[in-house]
Amino acid sequence: MIQMDDIIKKISETIKTTTQIDPELFNVYNVKRGLRNEDHTGVVVGLTKVGDVVGYERNEDGSLKAIPGKLMYRGISLEEIVRGAQHENRLGFEETIYLILAGYLPDKQELDNFSTMLSRTMDLNQKITMHILDLEGQDIMNILARCVLELYTFDEAPDDTSEENLVRQSLNLVATFPTIIAYAYNALRHNVGKSLHIRHPQEGLSLAENFLYMMKGHNYTPLDVKILDLALMVHADHGGGNNSTFTVRVTSSAGTDTYSSIAAGIGSLKGPLHGGANLRVVDMLKHIKKNVKDWTDVDEIDTYLKKILNKEAYNKTGLIYGIGHAIYTISDPRAVLLKEMARDLAIEKGREKEFNFMSLLEERAIKNFMEFKGTNVKKQVCANVDFYSGFVYDMIGLPQEIYTPLFAMARIVGWCAHRIEELNFKERRIIRPAYKNASDVKKYKEIDKRNKQ
Ligand SMILES: CC(=O)SCCNC(=O)CCNC(=O)[C@H](O)C(C)(C)COP(=O)(O)OP(=O)(O)OC[C@H]1O[C@@H](n2cnc3c(N)ncnc32)[C@H](O)[C@@H]1OP(=O)(O)O
Numbered sequence: 043m044i045q046m047d048d049i050i051k052k053i054s055e056t057i058k059t060t061t062q063i064d065p066e067l068f069n070v071y072n073v074k075r076g077l078r079n080e081d082h083t084g085v086v087v088g089l090t091k092v093g094d095v096v097g098y099e100r101n102e103d104g105s106l107k108a109i110p111g112k113l114m115y116r117g118i119s120l121e122e123i124v125r126g127a128q129h130e131n132r133l134g135f136e137e138t139i140y141l142i143l144a145g146y147l148p149d150k151q152e153l154d155n156f157s158t159m160l161s162r163t164m165d166l167n168q169k170i171t172m173h174i175l176d177l178e179g180q181d182i183m184n185i186l187a188r189c190v191l192e193l194y195t196f197d198e199a200p201d202d203t204s205e206e207n208l209v210r211q212s213l214n215l216v217a218t219f220p221t222i223i224a225y226a227y228n229a230l231r232h233n234v235g236k237s238l239h240i241r242h243p244q245e246g247l248s249l250a251e252n253f254l255y256m257m258k259g260h261n262y263t264p265l266d267v268k269i270l271d272l273a274l275m276v277h278a279d280h281g282g283g284n285n286s287t288f289t290v291r292v293t294s295s296a297g298t299d300t301y302s303s304i305a306a307g308i309g310s311l312k313g314p315l316h317g318g319a320n321l322r323v324v325d326m327l328k329h330i331k332k333n334v335k336d337w338t339d340v341d342e343i344d345t346y347l348k349k350i351l352n353k354e355a356y357n358k359t360g361l362i363y364g365i366g367h368a369i370y371t372i373s374d375p376r377a378v379l380l381k382e383m384a385r386d387l388a389i390e391k392g393r394e395k396e397f398n399f400m401s402l403l404e405e406r407a408i409k410n411f412m413e414f415k416g417t418n419v420k421k422q423v424c425a426n427v428d429f430y431s432g433f434v435y436d437m438i439g440l441p442q443e444i445y446t447p448l449f450a451m452a453r454i455v456g457w458c459a460h461r462i463e464e465l466n467f468k469e470r471r472i473i474r475p476a477y478k479n480a481s482d483v484k485k486y487k488e489i490d491k492r493n494k495q
């Protein structure tokens with residue numbers, strides 16, 4: 043009897059050749075691999091007023107000048123937004139959500155009303171709650187995507203793309219992501235024999251605090267809330283070109299519903315080269331800690347990093363996770379803020395040795411990467427947002443299963459703002475680039491005249 047395994051083996055063998063395309067053809071046809079120019083800068087494919095990501099300037103001769111990274115939400119620097127909230131000793135995620143969605147900073151009254159509305163909207167109805175608890179699986183990003191798709195059936199106007207309906211759907215998603223993620227995590231714990239706690243979000247608490255409450259009951263501190271709030275602020279948007287937001291924009295441009303589009307964005311963010319890198323960093327660090335005996339020995343660290351780059355160690359992809367970025371060169375401003383948080387927390391929690399090790403690893407990874415690439419390197423690399431986030435989450439007692447979902451819990455804001463922009467832009471057109479055919483033209487053969495492959 044023909045077995046599926048035999049067919050899988052055969053097709054897997056043929057795709058070794060059918061998927062290969064001569065790299066030279068990219069030059070011949072001027073195809074931008076990964077939508078990236080020769081110097082690795084992104085091909086400009088759209089205009090946005092939501093967020094801006096700056097990692098380099100152009101010299102007069104057109105070459106790249108590396109600069110410290112800048113991130114703007116609606117034209118305002120993320121660093122200023124963070125420092126503003128810190129200076130006034132208040133939380134900032136709700137203000138960031140308002141800024142990104144509405145396009146301007148709210149006044150005190152607007153912010154109070156908005157925060158109250160969000161905390162009221164966080165609660166899920168019984169049917170949806172039971173549904174989340176019923177979703178099987180180990181991966182919360184996968185559960186989140188499935189849950190978002192299911193929300194379509196609970197929405198009375200899921201396909202309505204009017205401005206008001208898009209805003210209604212966006213606010214609901216922003217407010218309920220923390221609840222869905224916390225409940226999905228609690229269901230996961232329950233599956234491995236722990237008690238099931240399904241706590242209703244509390245009116246009047248911030249999104250960050252409500253999330254900690256739903257995850258851990260009253261077992262969190264004001265500092266934990268502050269740190270989570272800041273982490274959410276820095277992950278909220280990253281312009282239109284990052285893989286998940288672009289996915290949301292591409293699917294939105296076809297006119298599909300909010301739930302389909304956001305589920306696609308979640309799928310993209312889960313990838314280990316994108317938001318899923320925060321989990322890979324934690325895993326890679328565990329591995330390095332096991333294999334490097336002296337965490338202060340630069341030679342030992344360098345030897346191990348070289349092995350990773352040579353595809354001889356860790357997961358043999360040749361990648362050092364948490365390092366490198368499509369746009370940033372000298373620094374990712376979010377990694378700078380997260381590192382600052384990590385340092386302060388490490389001192390408070392007695393984990394300075396680990397922090398110092400990570401900091402040294404960051405420095406050595408950049409140095410080893412540049413040496414490894416030698417003259418082939420087109421641009422400088424730096425630690426990205428995913429390098430320190432897991433360490434920060436661990437210090438406030440959050441489990442690994444929710445590290446990438448936490449990214450989604452913040453980025454839902456940017457996704458919604460970009461979707462609204464994509465759908466309301468008057469000159470809007472379906473996003474439909476071209477693929478140049480690289481296959482030979484062949485004649486169709488009748489079935490009894492075909493050769494056995
Ligand atoms: C939220 C976020 O999405 S932040 C990014 C999270 N991802 C990671 O941390 C994974 C590790 N980093 C990477 O894989 C990459 O740096 C990416 C995916 C973030 C960006 O990739 P690119 O835009 O292709 O980066 P860039 O153009 O600077 O790459 C130059 C070369 O260096 C390689 N490179 C880049 N980063 C790394 C790294 N961390 N380790 C090893 N090699 C790397 C690239 O593969 C590329 O090689 P190639 O020229 O042989 O194709």
Ligand SMILES: O=C([O-])CC(=O)C(=O)O
Pocket residue numbers: 095279280283284285316367368369426427
């Ligand atoms: O911009 C990118 O390519 C990835 C990124 O850092 C993000 O989405 O936050």
